[in-house]
Amino acid sequence: MTQQAEPKITLPRDAKGKRSVFFDDPAIDQIMTFILELSAEVSVVYDRMDTVERLLDEKGTISRDDIEAYRPNEDVESARNERREAYLKRVFRMHPETGPKD
Amino acid sequence: MPLQHEHDFLVTGSHDEMNRQHYVSRLRMHILNQIGGGVRDVYENRVKPAFEKDKGRIPKNETEIHKAMMADHYGRTWSTMMVNCQDMVWDSVRPAIERAQPDLNDRVRGVNARYGSVTLNPDIAMPRYLEAADIHRMPGNYHTERAVDDATQGALYDRGRFVYNGGAAGPFADGIPRTMAAYIKARWPEFKPKRILELGCTIGTSTVPFVDAFPDAEVHAIDVSAPSLRYGHARAEALAKPIHFHQMNAEDLDFEDGSFDLIYSCIIFHETSRKAYPKILEECQRVLTSGGMMAHTELTPVANMSDFDAFYIDWDAYYNNEPFYKTYTSLDPQEWVTGAGFEQDKFFQVSIPDLDRSSSDAFADSVSNPTVADSKAARVGESARWYTYGAWK
Structure with missing residues (x-):
């Protein structure tokens, strides 16, 4: 008997259990999801640009494979984290009249 | 980071x-820090005064604070x-895990155990x-199985928890157990456990530091979730750490009476239930040797904190699928430990400064002068102290 190929495993995106809605209009909760997800995508694009720039500085010419294979060392990761934190402070700031000042 | x-x-x-x-x-x-850091100010400067104006008194407990804060747009946005x-967090890890399968399961299945072992019990009830x-x-939680010999949830948890922590617990995600093990050794240097058991080990990130801290001991670790154990075993072998994993429920251990010198856990009780909690403590009492010790790091009891802090820490109880969290933090550990048969004067509790995020003076001070005074609770990533309690048998 030949062994059957193992089926592909897919993972659910949603957790079992209640997902709370916080605003009177659930559309606001939904829009917050879109905004937060978008913020991640902008950051990912920024990091990809950063990879391209670093590789170009280093090698002068690069391929797509170079980009995919690039992994930041601790110094680069820490520079990226500084950039991410500054970005988060610019984008996700609470209105000063309704919250604490930074 | x-x-x-x-x-x-x-x-x-x-x-x-x-x-x-x-x-x-x-x-x-x-x-947590920027937005969450403003929650207290919003409460003090706006929500509490408005409540006082309306009711002629301030909120009388954390439940009233919770209700008032969740009616405020800052509380809702946060x-x-x-x-x-x-x-x-989980969704950022999911696609890579899916892509790694079924190859990952094959590799986990093919692990040649050189250091430890894994013993599963397919008949165990979740x-x-x-x-x-x-x-x-x-x-999928810790335990869902989607294929034969599935280790998916272990892999999801390993990477996902690191993302969740933001690396605050170190490259091995083991800040808490490393702190616990170092503390036990520093405070009780004459205590040399020969057999150690961890309860609720999931993928064994919290087991490894005890192998390192007590290299002469035989270390066992249990969990109910097979995918976590399979993955944890593979991980331990890859790290060359001798750990014996068993699929067991901590409420009903298959070990003999008096078979471990040290039993510990890292933040597991609040994920169980009011019925399970005393049973687990009773099992600790049964399975410990005479002169053995149990030690559990867990959420700080809310009795040790202000109403506002209790509201803040209890957020997860309402919104992060942790049904026993709120009840657990309302309990007095000493009462339940003695209720499980440990003697009153053998109980201990202490708030331990995190090894990586505190000064060595603060750590040494908690050894010579154990206190729970400064144990204001915080979520993982915010806290630099770990509330730990236990007892000697």
């Missing part, structure tokens, strides 16, 4: 996926960001507290 140690079985992701994961870590820290970010909801909103 350190990068995660990449052992042979860790699944990280592509260039972009890893950057997404690292961003989500920073986003979470931003929500909360919806918290829930979204929690979901983003406790209701794991079946009812996915804890921490991790889709």
Whole structure:
């Protein structure tokens, strides 16, 4: 008997259990999801640009494979984290009249 | 922030996926520190005065604070960001895990055990507290199996928890157990456990530091979730750490009376239930040797904190699928430990400064002068102290 190929495993995106809605209009909760997800995508694009720039500085010419294979060392990761934190402070700031000042 | 140690079985992701994961870590820290940091000010400056004006008194407990804060748009914005970010943590890891399968399961299955072992029990019943909801909103929880010999949830938890912590617990995600083990050795240097048992070990990140701290001991670790244990075993072998994993329920251990000198756990009780908690403590009492010790790091009891702090720490109880959290933090551990048969004067509790995030003076001080005074609770990533309690038998 030949062994059957193992089926592909897919993972659910949603957790079992209640997902709370916080605003009177659930559309606001939904829009917050879109905004937060978008913020991640902008950051990912920024990091990809950063990879391209670093590789170009280093090698002068690069391929797509170079980009995919690039992994930041601790110094680069820490520079990226500084950039991410500054970005988060610019984008996700609470209105000063309704919250604490930074 | 350190990068995660990449052992042979860790699944990280592509260039972009890893950057997404690292961003989500920073986003979470931003929500906790910047947005969450404003919650107290909003309460003091706006919500409490408005409540007082309306009712002629201040909120009388954390439940009233909770209700008032959740009617405020700052509380709502903070909360919806918290829930979204929690979901983003797991979702940032999911595609890479899916892609790694079924190869990952094959590699885990093919592990040649040189150091430890894993013993599974396919007949074990999953406790209701794991079946009812996915804890921490991790889709599939610790235990769901999607294939024969599945280790998927272990891989999801390993990478996802690192993203969740933002690396705050170190490259091995072991800040708490490393702190516990160092503390036990520093405070009780003459205590030399020969057999050690960890309860609720999941993938063994919390087991490894005890192997390192007590190299002469035989270390066992139990959990009910097979995918976590399979993955944890593979991880331990990759790290060359001798650990014996067993699929067991801590409420009903298959070990003989008096068979371990040290039994410990890292933040597991609040994920069980009111019925399970005393049973687990009774099992500790039964399985410990005479002169043995149990030690549990857990959430700080709310009795030790202000109403506002209790409201803040209890957020997870309402919105992060942790049904027993709120009841657990309302209990007095000493009462339950003695209720399980330990003697009153053998009980101890202490708030231990995190090894990585505190000064060595603060750590040494907690050894010579153990106190729970400064144990204001905080979520993982915020806290630099760990409330730990236990007893000698």
